[in-house]
Amino acid sequence: MSMPHDNLLNRELGLLEFNRRVMAQAEEEYLPILERLKYLCIVSSNMDEFYEVRVAWLKDAAQNTPERILADGSTPAEALAKVSAAAHELVREQYRLLREEIFPALRADNIIFLRRNEWDAAQKAWISDYFFRELMPILTPIGLDPSHPFPRLLNKSLNFIVELEGADAFGRESGIAIVQAPRILPRVIKLPAELAADGADTFVFLSSILHSHVQELFPGMLVKGCYQFRVTRDSDLSVDDDDVKNLRTALQGELRQRQYGDAVRLEIADTCPAHMEEFLLHTFALQKHDVFRVDGPVNLVRLMQVPDFVDRPETKFAPFQASLPDILEKKTPLFDAIRKGDILLHHPFQTFQPVIDLLTQAASDPAVVAIKMTVYRTGTDSVLMESLIAAARAGKQVTVVVELMARFDEEANISWATRLEDAGAHVVYGVFGYKIHAKMLLVVRREEGQLRRYVHLGTGNYHPRTARLYTDFGLMTCNEEIATDVNDLFVQITGLGRAGELKHLYQSPFTLHNMITTAIDREIEHAQAGKPAQIIAKMNALLEPQVIRALYRASQAGVKITLIVRGVCALRPGVEGLSENISVRSIVGRFLEHTRVFYFYNDKAENLFISSADWMGRNFFRRIETCVPILDTKLKRRVIREGLKVYLEDNTNAWEMQQDGSYRRRVARGKGRCAQDMLLQEYTG
The missing domain is CATH 1.20.58.310 (Polyphosphate kinase N-terminal domain)
Incomplete structure (x- = not known):
């Protein structure tokens, strides 16, 4: 149906x-x-x-x-x-x-971006020197003619199309040249303090410098116009299932072509004349609706570096010191602390350091015999990866499941895979056709003549930098049944064989989708029996049609459903006769909301899970994901309060979804309440 x-x-x-x-x-x-x-x-x-x-x-x-x-x-x-x-x-x-x-x-x-018409004489002299010293030696203007066809431009690179008049030394009268801005140069340049008025942080755009000196690149010719542009290309990678023997080798070949995929968007300066726009459209085989004329820099992403050049605390969020769980504040050794009871980490309000410590201590601990870990995104500079390498060099059994197809992190992951293999670690690339998106770390330690397993399961990546920017939950436990489940999953990924039944964990692509739909159906049964029934779920995206259909049925049965969906949601809330018992809200604040928390009232049992998976088709059917129940009563109460309830109280950063897919900002009535600020206050003071 x-x-x-x-x-x-x-x-x-x-x-x-x-x-x-x-x-x-x-x-x-x-x-x-x-x-x-x-x-x-x-x-x-x-x-x-x-x-x-x-x-x-x-x-x-x-x-x-x-x-x-x-x-x-x-x-x-x-x-x-x-x-x-x-x-x-x-x-x-x-x-x-x-x-x-x-x-x-x-x-x-007093943070100023100077336009060209604002430069004074001293600033012009410094900028001119910068052009001849830093720019001119590495620029390669290309005049277009039969010997110089349109250059192959990198995806999202900054370029300039220059309209010329006159003939050059060889008698060529092309009329058009292309200048590519070197990627190694910053797109905004901070002027020396002595050139800034009244102590202001003063910047000029690289594009402005090139515009003001473009004539120097074409001596003897008249520059009629110079216009910045940027082309965006198809950057999704695909590897043919039937023709790949080594995924890493095949992917490396694909990565070399990523920067030159088919053009999908053209951004140009709003001053660019129509005939130059038409020339670029024809060159990139694009249509008029693919053009974005902009009054400003064609790449605003590069302005992200500006805060690093400005030392003014009042212009940025106040820094905070993430806290440790109480038992770790008491300096209890980490393995001892985990044995005393499960530890829940709520990032970034609580520090990611215990996860780093678990791995670094395991790498040097003579009692540790084996480490297994999944890697989806971890960055180009990772203490976690260095610890795995150190553990392998120390002779421990290290197994790392590296997801080579993590979009836009492929090169970093290939590099780590190579280094890990060189150190003696067992590196596998998961199951071909299924992305490894699960966040699992398993440490096997010999204690009193027996092996004990320690586990970390999370909703976010093993990436120390994003752990300071994204909200995520992580569970550290030595629960033997959960540890057995995690080990079975690693064996399933690295080896061959059928999926066995797990004690506590649910996994994609085998059991997670069925668990979610079954839990929804169970709430429907409770509602139909006249019992209280409720679902609260927090995730990044909700798209999977079967789950949406189940939620609609639950709403019609009288189940109260509250969804906290940060990003895209295909479900229509509040439609009479369909979804009047469903509300959807989105929280956008200082930190990127990244936790996945699923709550089912289940006749007072209050089943609660944290997961690496969103409710999307890819997460349920085309990825390997984990979903773990929170078994400890105290930790369950914490996740319900910190991961769900405070976000339902938010009237500052909350947006409420309308039936047509638009969103309306929640307006505070009385005291403003911001979930992220409340958690910051609670954990960092």
Whole structure:
């Protein structure tokens, strides 16, 4: 039985709605100004990936399967038209906000971005010296003619199209040249303090420097115009299942081509004349709706580096010191502390350090005989990976399941896989066709003549930097049954054989989806029997149609359902006769909400789980995921309060989803309550 299309919302439009909520943070005048700038940069970063992956997919579908009907009932071409209109509206508002609010507010705080017409004589002299010293030697202008075809431009690189008049030394009169800005150079340059007025932090754009000196690149010719542009390309990777013998080798070949995929978006300066725009569109085989004319830098992501150059605490969020669990504050040795009882970590309010300590201590502990770990995203510089390498070199049995297909982290993961193998670790790439998204760490230690297993299971990646920026839960335990489940999962991933029955854990692609739908059906039964029935779930995305269908049935049966979905949600809440008992809210704040928590009242049993999985088709059926119950009563109460209830009380950063997929900001009545601030206050003082 298929679901009526008008009961599902479009995924891509939902992602754009999320970006609107992020951009709304940049509008908040009470936030520190450099944090507002960061939110604007995050929107640009999100839009880059949106075009590289989702729009690229839509374009491919529109071309190759035009009759396909998407989940919301639209064809790919229809969806693409709606997405393009919404994206252009969002970007227009983004640049208006930058010009009319962010830049003036920065200037009011003595953080100044100088335009070319504002440079004084001393500044012009310094900038000219910078051009000839740092830029000129590494620029390669390319005049277009039969011997110099249009250059192969990297994905998202900054480029300039230059209109020329006259003939060069060889008599060539092409009229057009391309100048590529070297990626190694910063896109914003801070002027020396002596050139800044009144102690201001003063910046100029690399594009402004090149614009002002572009004539130097074409001596004897007249530069009629110079316009920045940037092309975004399809960056999703695919490896042919039937033609791959070594995944790492195959992926390395794909990565070399990623930067040169098909063009999907063109960003150009709003001053670029129509004939130059048409030339670029023809060159990249794009249509008019693929063009974004912007009044400002074509790549706002690069402004993310500006806060690093400004030493003004009042322009940024106040720093905080993440706390330790009480038992670790008492300096109890880590393995001893875990034996005394399960430890719950709530990042970033509580530090990620115990996870790092678990691995670093295991690497040097002579009692530890084996370590097993999954790696999805961990960064290019990771103390965790270094500890695994040290453990392998120390002769311990180290097994690392590295997900090579973690989008945009493929190169880093290939590098770590190579280093781990060189150190003597067993490195496997999971199960071909299924991404390893589970977050599992298993340490085997010999104690009093017997082996004891210690486990960490989390909702977030083993990435110390993002653990300070994302909200996540992690559970440290030596519960033997959970440890056995985790070990069985590692054996299942690295070896061959059928999936066995687990005691406590649920996993994708085998049991997690069925557990969720069964738990929903159980609440329906309770409601039909006249008992209280309730579901509260927090996740990053909700798209899977069977789960949405089950939630609709539960609503119709009278189950109270509260969903906290950070990003895209295909479910329509509050529709009479369909979902009037379902409410959906989204929290966008200082930290990226990343926890996955599932609560089912179950006739007072209150079943509670934390998971690595969102409620999406890929998480249920095309990834290896874990979902672990919180068994300890005290920890269960903590997760319910910290992971769910405080977010339902939030009236500052909360957005309530409407039936049509739009969102309305929750307006505080009386005292404002911000979930993240409350947790910061509780754990960091």
